[in-house]
Amino acid sequence: MSRSTHESATGSEPTIEPSTESVHRRGADVVSAGSPRDSSDGARSRVRRLSAVGPLLGNLFHKTWDDDERTRILGELFFEGPEWRPFLSRFVVLTVLSTTLAAFGLIANSAAVVIGAMLIAPLMTPILATAASLVHGQIDRLAVSLLVLAGGTLLAVAAGWAVSWLTGATLTAEELTPELLSRATPSLLDLGVAIAAGLAAGYILTNSQAGSSLPGVAIAVALVPPLGTAGISLELGATAEAEGALLLFATNLVVIILSAMIVMLASGFVPNDIRIMVRGRVNLGLFAATLGVIGVSIPLTSYTLDVFADQHFTREVISHVREWDPSGRIVELSADIGDSRATVEIVMASSQEPVPAWRLAELLAAESELPVDVSVQYRIESRDEATAD
Amino acid sequence: MSKALRCFASLIVISAVATACSADSESNEQSDRVVRVFGVYRGAEAEGFRRVLARFTEETGIATSYVGTAAFAQRIRERVRDGDPPDVALFPQPAILVEMARAGVLTPLEGQLGATVRDGYSPDVAELATVDGTLYGAWFRLSLKSLVWYPPQVFADHGYQIPATWDELLLLTTQMRLDGFTPWCLGMEAFDATGWVGTDWIENIVLRLHGPEVYDQWTAGEIPFTDPRIHQAFTLFGEIALSPGQVAGGTRSILTVPAFRAIDPMFDNPPGCLLTRQASSQVAELPSGISIGQAGDVDVFVLPPIHDEEAPLLAAGEVAAAFSTSDEALALVSYLADPRSGEPWARLGGYNSPHKDFDITTHGNQFEVQLAELVEQANVVRFDGSDLMAVTVGTGTFWQGMIDYVAGLDLDSVLINIQRGYGPLPPER
Numbered sequence: 001m002s003r004s005t006h007e008s009a010t011g012s013e014p015t016i017e018p019s020t021e022s023v024h025r026r027g028a029d030v031v032s033a034g035s036p037r038d039s040s041d042g043a044r045s046r047v048r049r050l051s052a053v054g055p056l057l058g059n060l061f062h063k064t065w066d067d068d069e070r071t072r073i074l075g076e077l078f079f080e081g082p083e084w085r086p087f088l089s090r091f092v093v094l095t096v097l098s099t100t101l102a103a104f105g106l107i108a109n110s111a112a113v114v115i116g117a118m119l120i121a122p123l124m125t126p127i128l129a130t131a132a133s134l135v136h137g138q139i140d141r142l143a144v145s146l147l148v149l150a151g152g153t154l155l156a157v158a159a160g161w162a163v164s165w166l167t168g169a170t171l172t173a174e175e176l177t178p179e180l181l182s183r184a185t186p187s188l189l190d191l192g193v194a195i196a197a198g199l200a201a202g203y204i205l206t207n208s209q210a211g212s213s214l215p216g217v218a219i220a221v222a223l224v225p226p227l228g229t230a231g232i233s234l235e236l237g238a239t240a241e242a243e244g245a246l247l248l249f250a251t252n253l254v255v256i257i258l259s260a261m262i263v264m265l266a267s268g269f270v271p272n273d274i275r276i277m278v279r280g281r282v283n284l285g286l287f288a289a290t291l292g293v294i295g296v297s298i299p300l301t302s303y304t305l306d307v308f309a310d311q312h313f314t315r316e317v318i319s320h321v322r323e324w325d326p327s328g329r330i331v332e333l334s335a336d337i338g339d340s341r342a343t344v345e346i347v348m349a350s351s352q353e354p355v356p357a358w359r360l361a362e363l364l365a366a367e368s369e370l371p372v373d374v375s376v377q378y379r380i381e382s383r384d385e386a387t388a389d
Numbered sequence: 390m391s392k393a394l395r396c397f398a399s400l401i402v403i404s405a406v407a408t409a410c411s412a413d414s415e416s417n418e419q420s421d422r423v424v425r426v427f428g429v430y431r432g433a434e435a436e437g438f439r440r441v442l443a444r445f446t447e448e449t450g451i452a453t454s455y456v457g458t459a460a461f462a463q464r465i466r467e468r469v470r471d472g473d474p475p476d477v478a479l480f481p482q483p484a485i486l487v488e489m490a491r492a493g494v495l496t497p498l499e500g501q502l503g504a505t506v507r508d509g510y511s512p513d514v515a516e517l518a519t520v521d522g523t524l525y526g527a528w529f530r531l532s533l534k535s536l537v538w539y540p541p542q543v544f545a546d547h548g549y550q551i552p553a554t555w556d557e558l559l560l561l562t563t564q565m566r567l568d569g570f571t572p573w574c575l576g577m578e579a580f581d582a583t584g585w586v587g588t589d590w591i592e593n594i595v596l597r598l599h600g601p602e603v604y605d606q607w608t609a610g611e612i613p614f615t616d617p618r619i620h621q622a623f624t625l626f627g628e629i630a631l632s633p634g635q636v637a638g639g640t641r642s643i644l645t646v647p648a649f650r651a652i653d654p655m656f657d658n659p660p661g662c663l664l665t666r667q668a669s670s671q672v673a674e675l676p677s678g679i680s681i682g683q684a685g686d687v688d689v690f691v692l693p694p695i696h697d698e699e700a701p702l703l704a705a706g707e708v709a710a711a712f713s714t715s716d717e718a719l720a721l722v723s724y725l726a727d728p729r730s731g732e733p734w735a736r737l738g739g740y741n742s743p744h745k746d747f748d749i750t751t752h753g754n755q756f757e758v759q760l761a762e763l764v765e766q767a768n769v770v771r772f773d774g775s776d777l778m779a780v781t782v783g784t785g786t787f788w789q790g791m792i793d794y795v796a797g798l799d800l801d802s803v804l805i806n807i808q809r810g811y812g813p814l815p816p817e818r
Contacts, residue, residue: 358427358456362454365454371436371439373432
């Protein structure tokens with residue numbers, strides 16, 4: 001599978017300076033971070049044990065955190081304070097607009113439009129907020145973040161569905177654009193992309209100096225295009241493609257949450273005393289996110305193996321087609337092998353009499369030891385040249 | 390019957406075959422050979438047939454390989470011409486079996502083997518596989534071609550009744566159009582066999598308009614296509630296929646919509662059509678998740694009669710015959726004549742048996758039990774006419790004529806062109 005673009009949300013996050021009072025009220029444990037409690041030697045030793053990845057990444061984060069910076073970053077993630085309404089409004093508007101833009105780009109098969117949509121998508125905010133809630137052990141903030149995330153997800157799928165409905169018969173379930181198909185067939189490569197992008201997103205969040213890299217992360221992390229693809233596919237009745245797109249979104253979601261949690265814990269973003277206090281919850285969060293990653297890895301592995309099997313079968317088909325019709329030329333080829341049967345669709349060009357499809361089916365069935373359904377369409381190929389004085 | 394008993398029975402059949410084919414002295418040396426089977430089943434139908442072959446192999450130890458093609462009539466002739474016939478073929482058109490038998494390339498089912506096969510069917514069914522007094526084939530599957538598929542829930546919601554007469558059918562379609570529906574779904578595309586859906590329509594109408602005697606004379610070539618009675622049948626079909634607003638997608642779509650995919654718009658919301666006439670084998674090609682029956686997504690009624698009170702039935706099927714004289718090939722033909730042979734496919738759905746002693750409780754769904762009862766109760770059953778006609782007409786000019794008619798060629802020219810399949814027309818006086 002090839003994917004040229006991925007999507008992020010942080011580039012367009014609403015930047016609101018939160019009310020200090022509200023942060024104090026809703027998250028007193030956060031505001032008190034960096035306090036003298038951090039100086040406790042016992043606490044430090046427990047924190048080292050708590051974060052096994054800390055030493056590995058510690059050198060990357062030569063950083064001293066203060067309350068103001070923590071408050072500023074968290075304020076950008078949570079829908080709190082007196083401005084939560086405009087904050088939410090902007091989130092809703094940008095989610096709908098970015099998915100609408102992505103959906104049009106996907107239907108028009110325009111990578112440039114899809115990348116543009118990624119840059120204004122705000123979904124990264126609730127995802128990073130979920131990670132931040134988990135590393136701080138804050139159940140109420142976790143619930144709100146998950147609620148916003150779920151709402152944004154549904155909104156994005158609905159926007160994709162609506163764009164597909166409005167554009168009418170532009171597409172059919174059998175003839176999706178390459179931009180759509182690339183989001184509908186995720187593989188283990190996407191897991192790798194999501195891990196790297198998730199680590200980058202967490203790093204940028206906790207390092208304001210790296211802010212100029214945000215557009216890169218925005219393009220790398222695909223969130224809105226798979227949701228748009230899911231909406232469009234559902235409207236067209238292409239349920240398998242919708243499932244693939246939702247799997248890609250889920251992959252990015254859980255991997256970014258886990259990666260961001262690791263970076264936040266390793267960078268010292270969470271005050272040590274809080275990490276000690278909520279150690280159980282954080283471990284549970286890490287465990288749940290890891291389970292999520294394992295959960296998406298299983299179907300991704302299956303998808304990847306299917307792709308490998310199809311590629312191997314396609315090579316076999318090409319080899320047998322040359323034997324079956326030496327005078328023909330393959331114009332289009334689609335080969336799919338499953339557990340119980342294989343299907344092959346070929347468009348051939350030839351200047352000779354078409355060769356019966358059953359002979360190819362027989363050859364392939366003998367090779368694959370499975371029933372093979374073959375469909376062949378021939379195009380007459382003729383060439384003529386002339387000159388005159 | 391226990392497995393051991395079945396094996397014993399199969400051994401008896403094989404012994405009978407070996408006795409009947411004493412000329413094939415090398416048969417014992419070929420016991421390991423694979424019987425190559427050629428037919429028309431593809432997709433879901435091929436899956437059903439593969440189960441039948443798998444049980445044959447399980448019971449007899451004889452291996453098979455199956456190849457199905459959409460263009461059987463053309464491909465089987467090519468294979469025979471190229472000296473590469475299959476061991477056994479399942480002919481969807483008895484007329485091609487007749488052609489091959491007369492060419493001397495089929496193995497007659499004689500002696501004990503012929504008697505065993507003949508015993509499996511009613512005399513008129515066995516007669517359809519008999520050429521010049523010699524039996525050549527064993528009927529394996531039966532399909533009904535007089536079925537109209539409809540969505541019962543939409544009928545109930547709009548108070549539509551199942552039409553008992555042709556006039557009621559026309560009134561029903563008029564009412565559907567007034568209610569904003571397109572009445573019919575119709576698709577004829579079928580690769581090199583495009584046109585057969587149209588021939589089924591004409592055969593059904595001829596049988597209803599003029600009765601079985603005229604139908605038999607027409608399929609035997611005694612009544613020409615240019616006869617006013619056949620002209621009338623085409624005109625009735627044209628009122629459905631060629632009239633604006635009658636067919637989903639319009640007349641232009643008929644030749645490009647695949648025969649068994651035509652029904653799909655019926656399950657859209659709102660439905661793209663409310664009626665489609667198609668064979669019972671449509672059941673294997675319904676979109677996934679579609680259920681059959683009064684409480685389901687789709688049900689069937691018999692295309693109503695035009696003059697009589699009772700609707701006649703048009704049937705078709707596949708008849709197995711051997712090109713090879715090997716014991717294994719003849720054992721397969723004999724096996725397919727056994728009423729039990731179709732059971733694995735019947736459990737899966739999509740199979741109806743032409744055998745006289747088939748156990749209908751084997752069917753995996755009520756729909757096929759209903760079909761079996763329809764056949765049993767019908768007073769007039771006729772075989773698909775185009776499959777019986779001389780092959781130059783039945784799978785030649787008749788198919789092409791239906792394409793030409795739907796494409797807009799004038800009816801008189803269409804009928805003359807079809808009739809030319811029998812040979813040059815007599816000069817006009």
